[in-house]
Amino acid sequence: MGFFFEVLIGGLLSGVLYALVALGFVLIYKASGVFNFAQGAMVFFAALTFVGFREVLPGWTGLEADGNFVFWLAFVLALASMVVLGILTEKIVLRPLVNQPHITLFMATIGLTFLIEGIAQGIWGANVRGLDLGIADEPVEWIMESADILVSKFDLFAATIAGALVASLALFFQYTKVGRALRAVADDHQAALSIGIPLQHIWAIVWAVAGFVALVAGLIWGARSGVQFALTFTALKALPVLILGGFTSVPGAIVGGLIIGASEKLAEVFIGPFVGGGIEGWFPYVLALAFLLVRPEGLFGERHIDRV
Amino acid sequence: MLYREAGQFKASYQEDQQIFPIRQDKLGFIAILGFFFVVLPLIASEYWLQAILIPVLIFSLAAIGLNILTGYAGQLSLGSAAFMAVGAFGAYNFILRIDGMPFIVALLLGGLCAAAVGVAFGLPSLRIKGFYLAVATLAAQFFIVWALVKFPWFSNNSSSGVITAQHVEILGFAFDTPVLKYLLTLAIVAVLALVAKNLVRSTTGRGWMAVRDMDVAAEVIGIRPMRAKLTAFAVSSFYCGVAGALYAYTYLGTVEPEGFNLDLSFKILFMIIIGGVGSIMGSFLGAAFIVLLPIFLNVAMHALFAGSMPAGLGSNLELIIFGGLIIFFLIVEPHGLARLWQIGKEKMRLWPFPH
Numbered sequence: 001m002g003f004f005f006e007v008l009i010g011g012l013l014s015g016v017l018y019a020l021v022a023l024g025f026v027l028i029y030k031a032s033g034v035f036n037f038a039q040g041a042m043v044f045f046a047a048l049t050f051v052g053f054r055e056v057l058p059g060w061t062g063l064e065a066d067g068n069f070v071f072w073l074a075f076v077l078a079l080a081s082m083v084v085l086g087i088l089t090e091k092i093v094l095r096p097l098v099n100q101p102h103i104t105l106f107m108a109t110i111g112l113t114f115l116i117e118g119i120a121q122g123i124w125g126a127n128v129r130g131l132d133l134g135i136a137d138e139p140v141e142w143i144m145e146s147a148d149i150l151v152s153k154f155d156l157f158a159a160t161i162a163g164a165l166v167a168s169l170a171l172f173f174q175y176t177k178v179g180r181a182l183r184a185v186a187d188d189h190q191a192a193l194s195i196g197i198p199l200q201h202i203w204a205i206v207w208a209v210a211g212f213v214a215l216v217a218g219l220i221w222g223a224r225s226g227v228q229f230a231l232t233f234t235a236l237k238a239l240p241v242l243i244l245g246g247f248t249s250v251p252g253a254i255v256g257g258l259i260i261g262a263s264e265k266l267a268e269v270f271i272g273p274f275v276g277g278g279i280e281g282w283f284p285y286v287l288a289l290a291f292l293l294v295r296p297e298g299l300f301g302e303r304h305i306d307r308v
Numbered sequence: 309m310l311y312r313e314a315g316q317f318k319a320s321y322q323e324d325q326q327i328f329p330i331r332q333d334k335l336g337f338i339a340i341l342g343f344f345f346v347v348l349p350l351i352a353s354e355y356w357l358q359a360i361l362i363p364v365l366i367f368s369l370a371a372i373g374l375n376i377l378t379g380y381a382g383q384l385s386l387g388s389a390a391f392m393a394v395g396a397f398g399a400y401n402f403i404l405r406i407d408g409m410p411f412i413v414a415l416l417l418g419g420l421c422a423a424a425v426g427v428a429f430g431l432p433s434l435r436i437k438g439f440y441l442a443v444a445t446l447a448a449q450f451f452i453v454w455a456l457v458k459f460p461w462f463s464n465n466s467s468s469g470v471i472t473a474q475h476v477e478i479l480g481f482a483f484d485t486p487v488l489k490y491l492l493t494l495a496i497v498a499v500l501a502l503v504a505k506n507l508v509r510s511t512t513g514r515g516w517m518a519v520r521d522m523d524v525a526a527e528v529i530g531i532r533p534m535r536a537k538l539t540a541f542a543v544s545s546f547y548c549g550v551a552g553a554l555y556a557y558t559y560l561g562t563v564e565p566e567g568f569n570l571d572l573s574f575k576i577l578f579m580i581i582i583g584g585v586g587s588i589m590g591s592f593l594g595a596a597f598i599v600l601l602p603i604f605l606n607v608a609m610h611a612l613f614a615g616s617m618p619a620g621l622g623s624n625l626e627l628i629i630f631g632g633l634i635i636f637f638l639i640v641e642p643h644g645l646a647r648l649w650q651i652g653k654e655k656m657r658l659w660p661f662p663h
Binding site for chain 1: 442
């Protein structure tokens, strides 16, 4: 039984990481109706930019390489790059494509994916880099002693960060003026426009916030598995989470992430051996698909109403 | 001046319903066919035939398949490469396991296998719409590739699922040179494209378009959405399957399941977007564009920087240009190359007196 819980908890915690990526998708989809396939590339870009700045900053400024200051400076610079990227995306890619069908916008974000990948690797090079956030990937001792279950400190840290991020986003959406405007835009573009909400500002803000989420996700994923091209595939991990949770729901992304993470790991360990293993790649999709047959709009998605 | 339909009257329904109602179009099309069937095999080098023309034709077929599903029936799919894989492995197994199986029959049977799998994965489309469906078709993409690698029966117990296509032989005649392979591919693609063109003009095709435009309204006027969607999935997967089999038999010769990955699916999706969603002609233009672009970029960059360029930069630059071009195209002409073609024809009609 201990083993079962270990797998379960490990799955839940990796689900948190999926949820972090899915969150970026949800934000953009909610506000602008764009299914942003480039989110994975943004995660990669953010992590690579952060690591890159951390490498070059000591040389430029003469600060010591491991200092806290360099860490935060790199973080701020990476964040600034993500904000610039978000605003540029809005200005160059999305604005000319307003009112185009969803599939066109979706395709544009796939093009954007290539563009961002190329730019990121063009600037910082394609080598795999380690990323050390100062939290060891080792089991928490008291849980190991009291319950005999291995839970990684790092995973717990990641879960805390994700929780804090979601809570602050929820507060931001609920209580600030910009947040209210965001929700209005998500609800109805035209109505929002007609009461004087600057639509394009809002979109730029949303892309910037999604960039911030991508940066956090990129740091955690990067610390886990190294900053490398494979980070872009996090987008593929996030898709089943999205359809399970619903494209338009922030809590849906979190709950979906937990469900996908846990069931994926459990399936790999307990069902995998019977069919030859390696089912992690498709199991989440099939699970999400089966789920959709019961609830076509996902767990928390908005119900789709057809008007003729 | 040359391109005028003045004086060409249609006196019967049959004349009105032709694919090319204008004489100049018909002649132009015959000229193009003649060029591809007769002139090109005579003048094109082996490299051109094997590395450019054959893949363009095969991808055109796959793009037609996806266009039927996405462009005509409105069901976004990201699993076309997996259906190609089913076709390739299906045809391989039919030829391998049944003695004296004719190539064309195996090709069609491979396509039918893909169609069956496509219908199975298309079933969710009855309830799921839009992007949810797109993600659902990803399930097909990952599951099929995984199954082909995991179960060695499909690849006759070869390691990691690699299959080597048997020699292509029809009625004792071996298709072994690039020219012959090209002609075979061209003939199959031409026939299937004609079938597709007629299919989308038929009741079935109009049903697809009605479902695409609004499925509730289509249901109200008496089109069965289930039938329309599932036939779209079946026909689309059939086309992808045949394209996959050709991909294995006339293009690469040796394929592995991992070769039919998500990237290939995206590539086919790009083809229909660039070429034109909902256009058979566009499928050809898009396939040619996507196959030729990387080759062109490669050549152009080698010519520009001639060896002085660091190794990594080239591929990154290629990514940047590719991504940038896609965005550029979508912004400038969201309806694709097929629309540009049409605009060009309109201009031609009025030329040289546009007022």
